[in-house]
Amino acid sequence: MSIQPRSARLLYSAIACCLGLTSTALIEAPALANTAGILNPAPFDTTDGQQIYEHVCRGCHMQDAGGAVGAGHYPALAKNSALASRQYMALTILMGRRNMPAFGASHAIGFGGPPAVLSEAQIAAVINYVRSHFGNHYKDQISAAEVKALDQSAH
Amino acid sequence: MTVEPETSVSRRRLLSMIGMAAGSTAMYQAMHSLGFAAESTFQGSAPLSAAPKGASVLVLGAGMAGLVAAYELRNAGYRVQVLEYNARAGGRNWTLRGDDRYTELGGGTQECRFDQGLYINPGPWRLPYHHRGMLSYCKRLGVALEPFVQVNHNAYMHSHNAFGGKPQRLRTVKADYQGHVAELLSKATRSHALDADVTAEDQEILLESLRMWGALDKNYRFVKGSVSSERRGYDRDPGGGLSARPAFSEPETLSNLLHSGLWSVLQFGDAYDFQTTMFQPVGGMGKIGEAFGRELGPLIRYNAKIVEIRQDDTGVAATFEDLAAHSSRQTLRADWCVCTIPLSILGQIPMNVGGPMAQAIAAVPYCTGLKVGLQFKRRFWEEDEQIYGGVTYTDLPIGQISYPSSRYFDSDKGVLLGAYIWDQINSMDFTAMSPMERIAKTVEYGNQIHPQYTQEFDNGVSVAWHRAPFAMGCFGLWTDATRAQHYDNLCAFDGRIVLAGEHASYLPAWQEGAVTSALDAIGRLHQRALAAGAAA
Numbered sequence: 001m002s003i004q005p006r007s008a009r010l011l012y013s014a015i016a017c018c019l020g021l022t023s024t025a026l027i028e029a030p031a032l033a034n035t036a037g038i039l040n041p042a043p044f045d046t047t048d049g050q051q052i053y054e055h056v057c058r059g060c061h062m063q064d065a066g067g068a069v070g071a072g073h074y075p076a077l078a079k080n081s082a083l084a085s086r087q088y089m090a091l092t093i094l095m096g097r098r099n100m101p102a103f104g105a106s107h108a109i110g111f112g113g114p115p116a117v118l119s120e121a122q123i124a125a126v127i128n129y130v131r132s133h134f135g136n137h138y139k140d141q142i143s144a145a146e147v148k149a150l151d152q153s154a155h
Numbered sequence: 156m157t158v159e160p161e162t163s164v165s166r167r168r169l170l171s172m173i174g175m176a177a178g179s180t181a182m183y184q185a186m187h188s189l190g191f192a193a194e195s196t197f198q199g200s201a202p203l204s205a206a207p208k209g210a211s212v213l214v215l216g217a218g219m220a221g222l223v224a225a226y227e228l229r230n231a232g233y234r235v236q237v238l239e240y241n242a243r244a245g246g247r248n249w250t251l252r253g254d255d256r257y258t259e260l261g262g263g264t265q266e267c268r269f270d271q272g273l274y275i276n277p278g279p280w281r282l283p284y285h286h287r288g289m290l291s292y293c294k295r296l297g298v299a300l301e302p303f304v305q306v307n308h309n310a311y312m313h314s315h316n317a318f319g320g321k322p323q324r325l326r327t328v329k330a331d332y333q334g335h336v337a338e339l340l341s342k343a344t345r346s347h348a349l350d351a352d353v354t355a356e357d358q359e360i361l362l363e364s365l366r367m368w369g370a371l372d373k374n375y376r377f378v379k380g381s382v383s384s385e386r387r388g389y390d391r392d393p394g395g396g397l398s399a400r401p402a403f404s405e406p407e408t409l410s411n412l413l414h415s416g417l418w419s420v421l422q423f424g425d426a427y428d429f430q431t432t433m434f435q436p437v438g439g440m441g442k443i444g445e446a447f448g449r450e451l452g453p454l455i456r457y458n459a460k461i462v463e464i465r466q467d468d469t470g471v472a473a474t475f476e477d478l479a480a481h482s483s484r485q486t487l488r489a490d491w492c493v494c495t496i497p498l499s500i501l502g503q504i505p506m507n508v509g510g511p512m513a514q515a516i517a518a519v520p521y522c523t524g525l526k527v528g529l530q531f532k533r534r535f536w537e538e539d540e541q542i543y544g545g546v547t548y549t550d551l552p553i554g555q556i557s558y559p560s561s562r563y564f565d566s567d568k569g570v571l572l573g574a575y576i577w578d579q580i581n582s583m584d585f586t587a588m589s590p591m592e593r594i595a596k597t598v599e600y601g602n603q604i605h606p607q608y609t610q611e612f613d614n615g616v617s618v619a620w621h622r623a624p625f626a627m628g629c630f631g632l633w634t635d636a637t638r639a640q641h642y643d644n645l646c647a648f649d650g651r652i653v654l655a656g657e658h659a660s661y662l663p664a665w666q667e668g669a670v671t672s673a674l675d676a677i678g679r680l681h682q683r684a685l686a687a688g689a690a691a
Binding site: 034036037038039040041044054055056057058059060062063068069070071072073074096098099100101102108109110111112113114115116 | 240260261312313314414415416417418419420460461496498499500502503504517520521522523548549550552577578579580581583584586587619621622623624625626627628632634
């Protein structure tokens with residue numbers, strides 16, 4: 001993965017903005033009658049990083065995180081030096097990148113139903129999983145609070 | 156100089172600044188904002204005037220947009236060359252039949268084992284009557300069409316936690332929903348709740364129309380009896396002779412109906428894109444791409460993977476790898492380029508276009524649609540359940556089951572569409588499975604609706620669009636905000652390059668979007684070529 005200068009600036013200013021910020025409690029939506037009919041899929045609410053990888057990311061990044069090549073390609077996450085920045089990874093998942101859909105609640109696009117949204121805790125869990133598997137050995141971890149702060153700083 | 160597409164981060168940032176509201180949940184709201192309610196702009200098939208002598212065009216991609224562009228440009232006298240990644244024409248216009256072999260990204264390979272004459276369309280599968288561009292090319296290319304059954308009152312609506320998990324016929328859900336709403340509205344009218352809005356004379360007419368629309372009795376009630384059974388069907392159908400006195404059926408309660416959620420899929424057949432009459436090519440949607448392929452013959456170079464697109468003041472060059480020959484890179488050049496490569500792939504190919512087009516290319520993620528075709532040993536949906544074509548809707552992850560609109564009453568095997576998933580969570584989940592796992596899951600879920608599945612299942616095939624090597628996604632997902640910011644820049648000429656495809660249309664996912672976008676693009680190309688020819 002490469003980042004063009006202009007975007008890199010934005011990205012890193014977003015990262016810088018939120019360093020040192022502390023957690024704010026997640027606000028739960030009030031319970032409502034089911035007005036979505038049968039078009040609302042069952043919620044995907046696991047916070048197990050491996051589960052999230054296998055049900056969401058694996059579709060494109062593949063079983064071994066080796067990516068794939070066809071007319072275009074999906075990048076490998078295995079031994080990927082771009083993953084050195086946990087914040088870069090978080091922002092990519094929150095906001096999407098070209099063909100990769102956004103998974104942040106304020107960026108994801110649905111079609112004929114709700115979009116595929118991952119919570120800050122889910123995003124943190126899958127980042128920590130990928131950065132410690134597939135030949136990646138990063139010691140630092142990202143928290144849900146840090147993901148949330150990154151999301152807010154990018155608005 | 157090369158301008159690389161801007162990354163999504165700043166793209167998204169801009170979007171949020173102009174007030175993007177992501178995450179709409181309502182089906183029709185989504186369809187509207189995605190342009191699904193838009194009409195075809197097809198204006199008939201008036202040919203282009205003669206091309207300037209010697210003028211040439213490079214067409215990248217032999218899907219519907221590329222094929223239409225190449226066909227019309229060739230007919231006008233342009234020297235046309237088409238480069239296509241696959242070994243066949245059509246792109247997402249594609250039919251899988253017995254003996255076909257398909258390898259998806261990740262290496263999963265499937266041998267389709269359907270019987271002779273049976274097929275599944277992994278991509279587009281139906282043509283609305285108002286998609287006149289598609290219908291016109293079918294006619295011109297001799298592709299036979301037959302009716303596609305979208306609405307079947309005897310197909311099911313199913314929620315795994317309503318009515319004890321028992322599938323309900325569309326017929327009864329529609330009759331009951333309409334009947335209860337009509338009864339309520341007539342109550343409101345007769346208790347003078349509408350006096351301020353409706354005159355006394357109009358109320359009389361309204362009441363009579365509600366009685367008709369809702370199948371109400373003479374007292375404006377929706378109750379068990381001959382009137383309601385004529386809509387929702389009978390417990391025992393009327394017949395002849397001594398044994399044939401009808402037994403009326405009992406309507407469901409309004410509360411059960413509302414809580415079932417089934418009302419949410421009642422409107423599909425009323426949407427402009429799904430209204431009767433719809434059509435399908437006899438033998439599979441892929442017949443259209445195949446016919447174009449025969450028509451254009453040697454103009455199409457297959458197995459060509461584009462690796463670079465470069466323009467200068469006098470023309471456009473596309474560099475490609477020949478996948479069949481494993482040869483070194485080759486380059487083709489022409490005066491102009493119509494590029495129909497999906498944005499999911501184009502965004503990764505070096506191409507020297509300006510910032511506005513590059514940013515537009517990077518701004519459109521792709522839907523994660525997925526289909527599973529299942530062959531069964533007999534057509535039990537017809538034999539046991541009297542379902543002839545049409546669609547069953549379910550809240551199970553498979554989304555829909557669609558029954559074949561051809562070969563009715565055939566006593567041999569049959570193929571149905573066992574899953575058509577486009578809600579993002581479930582389609583990603585299914586995409587992440589192996590092809591065989593997807594098929595097994597589809598049979599497992601479908602068995603909750605048709606218990607015959609276990610006994611009758613024969614074989615299956617699945618296509619997850621994000622794993623299709625030539626598309627890497629189902630279709631472009633636009634929002635109102637991305638359209639406002641990028642759509643015109645995506646469609647406008649950049650130097651000698653113009654883009655076309657469903658992604659460059661207000662008819663996302665529909666082939667008509669590809670056709671009308673191609674015709675629009677080559678019309679503008681022709682004007683430029685004529686102007687350049689006159690200047691030369």
